[in-house]
Amino acid sequence: MNKKKFKINANFINNYRAYFFLIIIMIIGIFTPKFYTAFNINAVTGNGSLVMWLGLGFTVCLIAGHMDLTVMYMSTFGALLCLGLHSINGLPYIVCILIATLVGVIVGLANGILVTKFLIPSFIVTLGMQFVVKGAMYIYTGGAELSIGKDYAFNEFLNEKLIPFLPFSAYFLITTLIIFIIMIVFRYTRFGRNVYMVGGNLETAWLAGIKSDRVTTLVFIISAAACAFGGALNGVYSGSASITMGEKGISPLMIALTATIVGGTAIQGGKGSVVSTWVTLIAIAFLKSIFKKTEMQVLVIAVILIACVCYETITLYRRNKTVGTRPNLHKEYLEETGKAK
Amino acid sequence: MVKRYLAVLLSGLMIMGSVCLTGCGSTSETATTDTKEETTKEETKEETKEDTKEDAKEDTAAGGDNLSESKDLLAAAEKDLKTTDGHEMMAAGTTAEVPEATASAEDLEKLEDTDKEKWHFYEYLDWDTANDATFPESPADGQKGKKVVLIVHGAHAWTTCYQEAFEAACDAVGMECEVYDPNWDQSTQDGYVDQAINEDPDAIVVIPVSADHAAQQFKKICDAGIAGFCSNTLPEADAMNYIMAYTGPDDWAQMRNLASALGKAMDGKGGVCYITHNVGTSPYYARTYGPMSTLATEYPDIKSLDVQSPGFEAAAVKQVVSDWITKYGDELNAIVLADDSDQAIGAVEACKDAGRSDIKIVAAGNSKQGSELVESGDLFEMSYQSCQADAGLAVRTISEYFCGEDIARVSYIGTDIINKDNVADFTPCQW
Structure with a gap:
């Protein structure tokens, strides 16, 4: 039997760079005042959860060899739709979140069809689609900001600790749970392996009998639906949403893209992990807590x-x-x- | 395989580590927060008990030294600190009487834009005090040595001026100050609010990026048992339930004054166009519909021709004004601008290019560019909104709170109208 030698070299560090990044940040945190407090950990992971959804969407598409630039506006649309349906139409939050997710599914389906059936590069399709989504948001809200008003019940639930002894908000735990479910699907199901194969080599995937169009479309649907769902939750978690969210300051899309690459997802596709992206995003969230100045x-x-x-x-x-x-x-x-x- | 083990190991380590490390901290912190109110109540009770009278006296004496020293520092700062243009930086604020709303907010929304009543809930912080949260009681031991976190809205020449004035005022009254700049991003500002709470300062001052989101931010601050102050940007009325005090300019009043002066100069007739601030922000409403509804009420023969939101680039504003001159010709007699710098430069250039020096341009001010344009006569009038006095009033209010004095929930800085005759009184400009 061949036994692989365990070596800590440049290659090993590179493969697990996301985890090393997190370890370094956590070590620096020891020397940062009030870093390891329950409030800080709860706030940092909660506020960083939105980009985890964007990172999830971006990573699954990149594994399949495509880019999804709609992720940021999709999450904003999800938030606005959820808050609008609740505050204007009086629908319960669960229905609002489901409708927002459904809209995400439709946008993802449209992206998938345009990429697979019309053979338009995903970069172009999603670049255009993000402006379609933005336009739809302007029509829906008239440019106004939407908020939860005085209905704090669900907001407080998402902000509170779901498990009393863990310093994590319910929103972060839901986000983490979904990310691990997606990780299991991608690692242990036929669909997941097909995504890696389609992203790694489309021709080989076709020769292997994989219906690559269906796989690609599904990946876009997962990405858009996850972002819409996460955005809807984030809208309630933070209490308000506006169209220009993330357009100033450090763009969440750029953070998601950075985390995807730092997390080890190959730009050309076929390699990557949603969990590595998640770990990188946690590290970035804590990094923000250490370096308090935006610059x-x-x-x-x-x-x-x-x-x-x-x-x-x-x-x-x-x-x-x-x-x-x-x-x-x-x-x-x-x-x-x-x-x- | 290694990767999987490493992931599981690290996740476990992170969770366990954070639980272990935060266990003590969180308990003590929560306990500190929870017991803040209880401590205050207990202290009050203790004061009534005769057996602890001596201890109480000692405490008061200890705080009293700091209190009297703080009051001296505040009095000196009020007297000595001056703005760049030579006015008092920490002058007392003014309050405005809130008239009773004639209808509900939903019904008022149905009124015409030119109707003053429509803007009641935008103009006044008309909130229901019955819903006020429990605010932390003043320690009444003076502001000296207290820590304040200021969270501004974003990078701008105005913000730099405000920040410097705030730091100078804090320094003068003996407070420690830390400033965070979220660069106009709402979620970053939310993160900074959390960071500020985590640092457990004595007070947090926020210039909200968004008026609608202020309620959530101040609720968090209030829930943490920290005194939250809102500065400059008018929050939504309901946010006042969680805000200890609002200080800032009375944007509506200054724009109404400006409009009255403009209407008089126009002899009560003609047409006016409006360039707005960022859509949806409080200056957007104050600087567009404030003058519009004032002119409609006081001078019914003055028509509102158009409202445009080209932003703050001179070139974009110039294009819009040029189009107006072409479209309306002699019907256009005045332009109201939300900004006296780049917007004013664009509007003045467009009028000059079209040979329409007769068009009266007024703006919300007062920047260096605006002053120069008023001096040259290109800008007819602008409002005086002192950036440094804005910061000074915030620091004064916070200091008064720490000194145990009664503070007004809403107080405004003074305002004036700057024209060619008095522009020298307001120079050199603050930003």
């Missing part, structure tokens, strides 16, 4: 992203240099001819 947060996040992309590029360049070559040819010859020492 420092932007700087540190950008440096980490650049470092990861540089490493990926150098690795890819080295790999491409050796593709098709046999660096061990001389050694093999010596072994075959029995001249090896």
Whole structure:
């Protein structure tokens, strides 16, 4: 039996960089005043949950070899729709969230059909679709901000600790639960393996009999529905929503993209994990708590992203240099001819 | 496999670590927060008991030194601190009487934009005090040594000026101050509110990015047992249930004054167009519908021709004004702007290019560019809204709260109208 040697080298660190990133942040946290308080952990993970939904959507699409730029506006639309249906139409929150998710499914379906049936690159489709969603939001709200008003019951539930001894809000725990369910689906089901195969090599996937169009469309549906659902929950959790949410400051879309890449998801598809993205997003959320000034947060996040992309590029360049070559040819010859020492 | 184990291990470590590490902290913190009110109540009870009279006297004496020193510092700051243009920086605020609303908010929404009544709930902080939350009681031991966190709305020349004035005022009265800038992002500001609560300061001052979202932010602050003050931006009325005090400019009053002066200069006739602030914000309503409804009430022969929201870029404003001049011709006699810097530059350039120096342009002020335009006669009039006095009033109110004095729930800074004759009284400009 061949046993793999366990080595802590550059490759190992790179493979588990998301976890190392989190460990470093947690160690720095020890030296940060009032970092390890229940309130801080609850607030940081709760406020960071929205980008976890965006990261989830972005990662699943990127694994399948596509980009979904609608994630941010989809979550905002989900929030506005949920708050609007509740405060204006008086529907119960559960119905509002379901309707918001359904709208996400429709948008995801449209994205999927345009990408698979009309063969338009996903970047273009989702770039256009995000403005369609934004326009729809303006029509729906008239540019106004929507809030929960004085109905704090569900807001308080999402803000409160679901498990009394854990310093995490119900919103964060729901987010984490869904992310782990998606992780299980992607890792242990045929559909999940098909997504990796479609993203890794579309031609091979087709030869293997995978209905790649269906898989791709489903991935877009999962992404948009998750973002709409997460956005709806976030609307209630934070108490209000507006169309321009995330357009100023550090864009949630950029954070999701950064976390996806830092988390190890391959830009060309076929490789990645929603849990790694989730871990990176937790690290980024805590990083914000350490570097309190926005300018420092932007700087540190950008440096980490650049470092990861540089490493990926150098690795890819080295790999491409050796593709098709046999660096061990001389050694093999010596072994075959029995001249090896 | 390694990755899976590592993930499980790390998740477990994180959860266990955070539980262990926060266990003590959270208990003590929660206990601190929970017992804040109880302590105050207990202290009051203790004071009535004769056997603890001596202790109480000692406590009061200890606080009394700080209190008298704080009051001296505040009095000195009120006297000494001046704005860049030579006015008092920490002058007392004014209050405005709130007239009774003639109908419910929903019914008033149905009225015409030119009807003053329609804007009642936008103009006045007309909230139901019966729903007020339980605010933390003043320690009444003076502001000296207290820590205040200021959360502004975003980066801007005005914000820098406000921040510097706030820090200077805090320094003068002996308070420690920390400033957070969310760069106009609502969710970042929410994060900063949480961070500020986590730091457990004595007071938190917020300039809300969004008026509608202020209630949630101040509810959090109030629930944490910290005194929350709102500055500059008018929050939604219901947010006042959780706000210790609001201080800032009376945007509606200053724009109504400006409109009255404009109407008089127009001899009560002609047409007016409006360039707005960011749609949905409180200055958007105050600076558009404040002057519009005033002109409609006081000068019924003045027509409102158009309202546009091109933003704050001079080029975009210039394009809009040029289009108005082409479309309305001689019907256009005045323009009301929400901003006296880039918007004013764009509007003045468009009028100059079209040879329409007869168009009277008024704006909400007062920036350096605005002052220069008033001085040159290109801008007819602008309102005086002192940025530094805005910060000064906030610090004064907080100090008075810590000194145990009664503070007004809503207080405004003074206002004036700047024209070519008196512009020298308001220079050099604050920002």
